[in-house]
Amino acid sequence: xxxxxxxxxxxxxxxxxxxxxxxxxxxxxxxxxxxxxxxxxxxxxxxxxxxxxxxxxxxxxxxxxxxxxxxxxxxxxxxxxxxxxxxxxxxxxxxxxxxxxxxxxxxxxxxxxxxxxxxxxxxxxxxxxxxxxxxxxxxxxxxxxxxxxxxxxxxxxxxxxxxxxxxxxxxxxxxxxxxxxxxxxxxxxxxxxxxxxxxxxxxxxxxxxxxxxxxxxxxxxxxxxxxxxxxxxxxxxxxxxxxxxxxxxxxxxxxxxxxxxxxxxxxxxxxxxxxxxxxxxxxxxxxxxxxxxxxxxxxxxxxxxxxxxxxxxxxxxxxxxxxxxxxxxxxxxxxxxxxxxxxxxxxxxxxxxxxxxxxxxxxxxxxxxxxxxxxxxxxxxxxxxxxxxxxxxxxxxxxxxxxxxxxxxxxxxxxxxxxxxxxxxxxxxx
Numbered sequence: 001x002x003x004x005x006x007x008x009x010x011x012x013x014x015x016x017x018x019x020x021x022x023x024x025x026x027x028x029x030x031x032x033x034x035x036x037x038x039x040x041x042x043x044x045x046x047x048x049x050x051x052x053x054x055x056x057x058x059x060x061x062x063x064x065x066x067x068x069x070x071x072x073x074x075x076x077x078x079x080x081x082x083x084x085x086x087x088x089x090x091x092x093x094x095x096x097x098x099x100x101x102x103x104x105x106x107x108x109x110x111x112x113x114x115x116x117x118x119x120x121x122x123x124x125x126x127x128x129x130x131x132x133x134x135x136x137x138x139x140x141x142x143x144x145x146x147x148x149x150x151x152x153x154x155x156x157x158x159x160x161x162x163x164x165x166x167x168x169x170x171x172x173x174x175x176x177x178x179x180x181x182x183x184x185x186x187x188x189x190x191x192x193x194x195x196x197x198x199x200x201x202x203x204x205x206x207x208x209x210x211x212x213x214x215x216x217x218x219x220x221x222x223x224x225x226x227x228x229x230x231x232x233x234x235x236x237x238x239x240x241x242x243x244x245x246x247x248x249x250x251x252x253x254x255x256x257x258x259x260x261x262x263x264x265x266x267x268x269x270x271x272x273x274x275x276x277x278x279x280x281x282x283x284x285x286x287x288x289x290x291x292x293x294x295x296x297x298x299x300x301x302x303x304x305x306x307x308x309x310x311x312x313x314x315x316x317x318x319x320x321x322x323x324x325x326x327x328x329x330x331x332x333x334x335x336x337x338x339x340x341x342x343x344x345x346x347x348x349x350x351x352x353x354x355x356x357x358x359x360x361x362x363x364x365x366x367x368x369x370x371x372x373x374x375x376x377x378x379x380x381x382x383x384x385x386x387x388x389x390x391x392x393x394x395x396x397x398x399x400x401x402x403x404x405x406x407x408x409x410x411x412x413x414x415x416x417x418x419x420x421x422x423x424x425x426x427x428x429x430x
Contacts, residue, residue, distance in 0.1 A: 003034065006029045006030060006033045009030070009088050009419075012076065014027050014029070015031070023046040026051050030080060033058045035052075062078075071150075072151055074418070075155075076418055077419060082113075086113065086411060093391075093409065103399045105425065108410055112272060113413050114265060114414075117155050118157065119265045120156045120157050121158065121188040121245075129178055136178060152166045155417075177199060181197055182200070184198070187258035191242075192221055193219070194243060196224070197223065200226065208236075225259065243257065243258060247270060249301075252304075254325055255321065255325055261318065263297070265415065272414070276384060277305075279424070282306075286308070288307045289378065290310065292360045293360075294322065295325055303331045307334065313340075322337050342369050348371070355380075356379065356382075358383075360383075363387040365385075366383075366394055367397065373398070377404075379428065380428050382424065383427065384423075385425070386422055395427070403430050404429055406427055408425070
C-alpha cells in the first residue's frame with residue numbers, strides 16, 4: 001500500500017498520478033485527492049491500482065446515488081459533482097486537441113447539460129443464469145468484467161424500465177429457453193416502450209403465454225431477435241404506436257425501429273440538434289451534406305431552413321428510415337439520401353461542391369471523408385463527435401493539411417455520470 005496525490009482523470013474516469021516517473025491509474029480517485037492505493041497490475045510504463053482509502057477528499061466528491069455504483073460498469077462518475085463531471089470532460093477534449101491534433105479552438109462553447117438521472121432511453125441488458133447468485137441476472141456488465149452485475153434498479157433508466165429489473169429476472173427464470181436468451185434490448189419512445197429479446201431457440205407455447213402475460217401487465221411491447229438486428233420482429237403485440245422521438249423546435253416527429261441507432265438521451269439530443277443547426281447556419285437554397293446521417297436526426301432539421309440536404313449513411317436500414325421520416329414530415333422535396341461506405345476513399349470522393357456539411361461519425365472518426373475535402377470541400381463543417389481522440393486527429397488533418405480553422409468547440413453531456421465525452425466542433429475554410 002502506498003499514498004499519492006491525484007493530478008487528473010483519464011478518459012476512463014480513473015485518477016491519474018505519477019510516482020517515480022511512472023503513471024498510476026487509480027479507479028475511484030478524484031483530482032487533488034490524497035489517496036492510498038494498492039497496485040493490481042504492473043506494466044513497464046504504467047500501473048493500475050485499486051483505491052484503498054481517501055485520505056484527503058476532493059470538495060467535488062459526492063455520495064453516489066446508485067447502490068450498485070462501483071460494481072456495475074454502466075456509470076463511472078457518480079461520485080463526482082455534476083458540474084465537475086462536465087469540467088473534466090471539457091479538459092479531456094481540450095487536451096486531446098492539443099496533444100493529438102496540435103490545434104486549439106478560437107472559442108470554447110458553453111457545455112450542454114441535461115438531467116443527471118432517468119435520462120437513458122436506450123439500453124442493452126445482458127442476461128445470464130448464475131445459480132450461485134440465485135438464478136437469472138439481468139443488467140449491465142460489472143466494471144472491467146464480462147460478468148453481469150447483480151442489480152435490481154438503475155438510476156439512469158426511466159422509472160418504468162428501471163423498476164422492472166427484478167420482474168425481468170423472474171420472467172426469464174420461468175422460461176424454458178432461459179439459457180438461450182443472452183440479451184434484452186430496450187427502446188423507449190414518446191408513446192411506447194419496446195423490449196427486444198435476443199432469443200436463440202424457438203419459445204414453447206408455455207413460454208409465449210408467460211411472455212404475453214408479462215406484456216399485458218406492463219404495457220410493454222415485446223419483440224424477438226433470433227439473429228442480426230434485421231431479424232427483429234414483434235411477437236406481442238403486433239399492433240403498437242410507432243416508436244418515435246420529437247424535435248419540437250423543428251416540428252419533427254422522428255420514427256425509428258427498436259434496433260435502430262438513436263441518441264439515448266432524447267432531451268439532450270434536442271439541445272444538441274439546436275446547437276448544431278445554429279452553428280451550421282443553413283440558408284435557403286444552399287447545398288448541404290449530412291454525413292453518417294442515420295435516420296435523419298440532423299438532416300431534417302437542416303432541411304427546415306429550405307436548404308437542399310443530402311444525407312449519406314452506410315446502413316441501408318437507417319437510410320430507409322430517413323426517407324420515411326422525410327416523407328412523414330413533408331421534407332422529401334428538399335432532401336435526398338444515399339447509402340455509401342464513408343470509410344472508403346473512393347466512395348467519399350464524389351461529395352464535392354457542397355456549401356456546408358455536418359458529420360456525426362462513429363468512434364472511428366471520419367478520416368477518409370475529411371481527406372476528400374482537400375479539393376472542393378464545404379466552406380463550413382460542423383463535426384459532432386463521440387470520441388475526443390478521433391475528433392482531435394481529424395481536427396489536426398483539417399487544420400494542418402486541408403486548410404480549415406477550428407473556430408469553436410465544446411462538450412455535450414449526453415451521458416451524465418459516465419466518462420463518455422460527446423462534443424461538437426466547427427471548422428471554417430481559411
